[in-house]
Amino acid sequence: MTRLLIAFFLLFTLGNAGPTTSELAKDINLAGKQRMLIQRMSKEALMVALHVNEQEAKKDLKKDMELFSRTLQGLLQGDKELGLVPVEDQKIKEAISDLQKRWAPFKQALEKVIDGNFDKKTIEYIKKNNLDLLKRMNAIVEMYVALNKGAKIKRAQAINLAGKERMLSQKIAKDVLLVQYGYKDQAPILREDKKLFARILHGLQKGDKKLGLEETKLPWINKELHKAQKMWQEYEKLAVPKKLSKEKLRALVQKSNLLLSQMDKITKMYEKSINREKRARALSQLVSSFEKQEQEAKHIINLAGKQRMLTQRMSKLALMDALNIDKQKTQKLLKNSYQLYDKTLRGFLVGDKELQLPPAKNEVIKKEIAKVQEVWKPFKKSVEQVLASQGKDPNALAYIIADNEELLKRSNDLVQTFKKEYATHNFLEDARKEIVDIAGRQRMLTQKMTKEKMLVTLGIDPQTNWKKMVTTVELFDTSLKRLMYGDKKHYIIKPTNPKLVAQYKKVASLWQELKPLYLKKKNSPKELNRIIQKNPILLKEMDKAVKLSEVVLEY
Amino acid sequence: MRIVVTLVLLVGLAFGATKKKEDEIYLVKITPDIPYVYVDHKGVKVKVMRIQDTNHLLTDDYSKTSRPCPPFCIHPIKVDKRVKTVATVEVVKFMRDKVNSGKGIIIDARLPKWYYAETIPSAINVPFTFLESNPSKEKIVAFFKLLGAKEKNGKLDFSNAKELLIFCNGVWCDQSPRLIRNLIKYGYPADKILYYRNGMQGWKLLGLTTVVEKGNFIKNSQTK
Structure with missing residues (x-):
């Protein structure tokens, strides 16, 4: 159910958060293309005026005017065919509406050129006003790029500036044509435009901090940028503020169009690369959300396993306290252990940020937790009494001794419920959970056998506790062998990771020293002391092995 | 003249x-x-080439010859009669022609820890476990859409779906076969899937570049 919710959440967030990354990329591209159209229309009007490919220029001019009007409207109200979504940002809306008003008289001037009903004043109007339109269109593009701050498109500025190159390719041709028409004051503007074109092209390839461009690292785009560089070198030679022959002007116009197509191709590639980046990100988000669930399951099973150990540790420490062994330290450890058990158990039910536990939603798990709580409440009270009486409350100690096994049993039932409820039905995950469970149980067994040894030493039901201890020792022994040498039945493969093998060897060597001491009927005080001293080390090393087996890349 | x-x-x-x-x-x-190819790995340009030291020997996990079988048994050449099995050269060409043009995706079917520890450049991670344990319809649809399928009249149209090249650890690894079988089971066209059976072991055996990902940092195996 949680997985389903996450999938829905992902779908929702990926699909409905304002303009999506790809929609925004499209808006930036098409708004940017409008800048180019302003310049291309001006260029085409001048071609008509100068009789350079006149008929073709008229046809193109008409098409460009229609496209410009449609895109402007599309940016404002959306256009499915063009892939545009209606703009939501109020400032952009106002700026586009304002531009639409200014576009109307400019359009009329262009229509006059198409109809052949123009004079020098018309050209003068176009020369003067195309730059104003361009400036305003550019401001709109910048506003779209600024929207990207929330969308985090890495290459938004690249789309913008690669798009701007389309405009510049046309503006440069227009500048040259204006010079031909007699506007000599256009020469410095032409120089500036050429400089800017070259700088952006270089910036797209190698990066330009001031322009906000990162080096393009995508080989397929670099290849096209390299082609554009070559085209630019040829075009640049023709784009000079000199009187040019009709033939050269035709070549200039042709090269400007080729460069425009190339820059358009590059802009679209940037736009596509964003979509690809977006897809890869969404895929990894989708996958990792499910992976997180798996990790969470392993973490919960590990903590539940640790609870088993704590039940035995508390019992062992309560006995040590009664025996006045390291009184202060023992009491402190006992307090820490019972607080941790309590916190973890509560965490299983209501969640715990510090322990990274989510609240339980599964009814079966909730019921199992309630069963543990039933036994834990009186047990907890007894531990508190042991602590308050400095180990002098025989009833509390007796309760702990008598009921710790029931608490252990219920804690273990909870581990098995978690394992069952988080079942994955695949070999690797099952194997991992099995290993984490067995290795985790080993930690508990280290505590249990020490507790039982102490009960025997104290003469508390010595025969039963001796039997129990022998069983615990045997279980620890066989489990360690299963972890070290593998167990096909339980999907455990013999570990080969050197770190893990070394850690198990360390545990085995400690165990080799301790095992005969546990199994000795009567121990000297020195031997008992060694058990008490070495037992926490065995626990610590076993804990290291559990953690390693959780993270090591064994399969 | x-x-x-x-x-x-x-x-x-x-x-x-x-x-x-x-x-x-x-x-x-x-x-x-082909001395090398360039490919994009999460926004980083990676030069995929072979180790130039002719004395170089593998020393890591992939130099291991034997693992217990089962489960790590040698897999047959075909995972499904409709799925094409490819070798290392085809993977390099797939990178150059399909991944770089956005028509194909390389998928590492291993568990994430393995993927982040070392993978083939440009690969994305889709652990084989992702489509196991009865995935919900929503999960499958979301996943297939990200692979280029489109929803039309309540059905998925795979005509523009990406070509997938899937690998795991090597010929003894059953993770990519499992992912492939599940992809087909849930409707992904088998003819759009390629199986790189040699996997990581085959790739590394030829000294080809790998990438290691740590947080946001991507390390190329052939740069110091």
Whole structure:
């Protein structure tokens, strides 16, 4: 159910958060293309005026005017065919509406050129006003790029500036044509435009901090940028503020169009690369959300396993306290252990940020937790009494001794419920959970056998506790062998990771020293002391092995 | 005319010199005409080439010859009769022609820890577990859409879906076969899936570049 919710959440967030990354990329591209159209229309009007490919220029001019009007409207109200979504940002809306008003008289001037009903004043109007339109269109593009701050498109500025190159390719041709028409004051503007074109092209390839461009690292785009560089070198030679022959002007116009197509191709590639980046990100988000669930399951099973150990540790420490062994330290450890058990158990039910536990939603798990709580409440009270009486409350100690096994049993039932409820039905995950469970149980067994040894030493039901201890020792022994040498039945493969093998060897060597001491009927005080001293080390090393087996890349 | 001929000769010589230089630089090429390819790995340009040290030997996990079988048994050449099995050269060409043009995706089917520890450049991670344990319809649809399928009249249209090249650890690894079988089971067209059976072990055995990901940092195995 949680997985389903996450999938829905992902779908929702990926699909409905304002303009999506790809929609925004499209808006930036098409708004940017409008800048180019302003310049291309001006260029085409001048071609008509100068009789350079006149008929073709008229046809193109008409098409460009229609496209410009449609895109402007599309940016404002959306256009499915063009892939545009209606703009939501109020400032952009106002700026586009304002531009639409200014576009109307400019359009009329262009229509006059198409109809052949123009004079020098018309050209003068176009020369003067195309730059104003361009400036305003550019401001709109910048506003779209600024929207990207929330969308985090890495290459938004690249789309913008690669798009701007389309405009510049046309503006440069227009500048040259204006010079031909007699506007000599256009020469410095032409120089500036050429400089800017070259700088952006270089910036797209190698990066330009001031322009906000990162080096393009995508080989397929670099290849096209390299082609554009070559085209630019040829075009640049023709784009000079000199009187040019009709033939050269035709070549200039042709090269400007080729460069425009190339820059358009590059802009679209940037736009596509964003979509690809977006897809890869969404895929990894989708996958990792499910992976997180798996990790969470392993973490919960590990903590539940640790609870088993704590039940035995508390019992062992309560006995040590009664025996006045390291009184202060023992009491402190006992307090820490019972607080941790309590916190973890509560965490299983209501969640715990510090322990990274989510609240339980599964009814079966909730019921199992309630069963543990039933036994834990009186047990907890007894531990508190042991602590308050400095180990002098025989009833509390007796309760702990008598009921710790029931608490252990219920804690273990909870581990098995978690394992069952988080079942994955695949070999690797099952194997991992099995290993984490067995290795985790080993930690508990280290505590249990020490507790039982102490009960025997104290003469508390010595025969039963001796039997129990022998069983615990045997279980620890066989489990360690299963972890070290593998167990096909339980999907455990013999570990080969050197770190893990070394850690198990360390545990085995400690165990080799301790095992005969546990199994000795009567121990000297020195031997008992060694058990008490070495037992926490065995626990610590076993804990290291559990953690390693959780993270090591064994399969 | 003489000038033109001289120029052509000079360009020819220069090209020859560059070619020769490249041949000298790349003693160990991928194929006679492919010394390396560039590919994008999460926004980072990666040069995929072979280790140039002809004395280099594998020393890591992938030098291991034997693992317990079962479960790590040698897999047959075919995972499904409709799925094409490819070798290492085809993977390099897939990178160059399909991944770089956005038509294909390389998928690492291993568990994430393995993927982040080391993978083939440009690969994305889709652990084989992702489509196991009865995935919900929503999950499958979301996943297939990200692979380029489109929803039309309540059905998925795979005509523009990406070509997938899937790998895991090697010939003894059943993770990619499992992912492939599940992809087909849930409707992904088998003819759009390629199985790179040699996997990581085969890739590494030829000294090809790998990438390691740590947080936001991507390390190329062939750069120091």
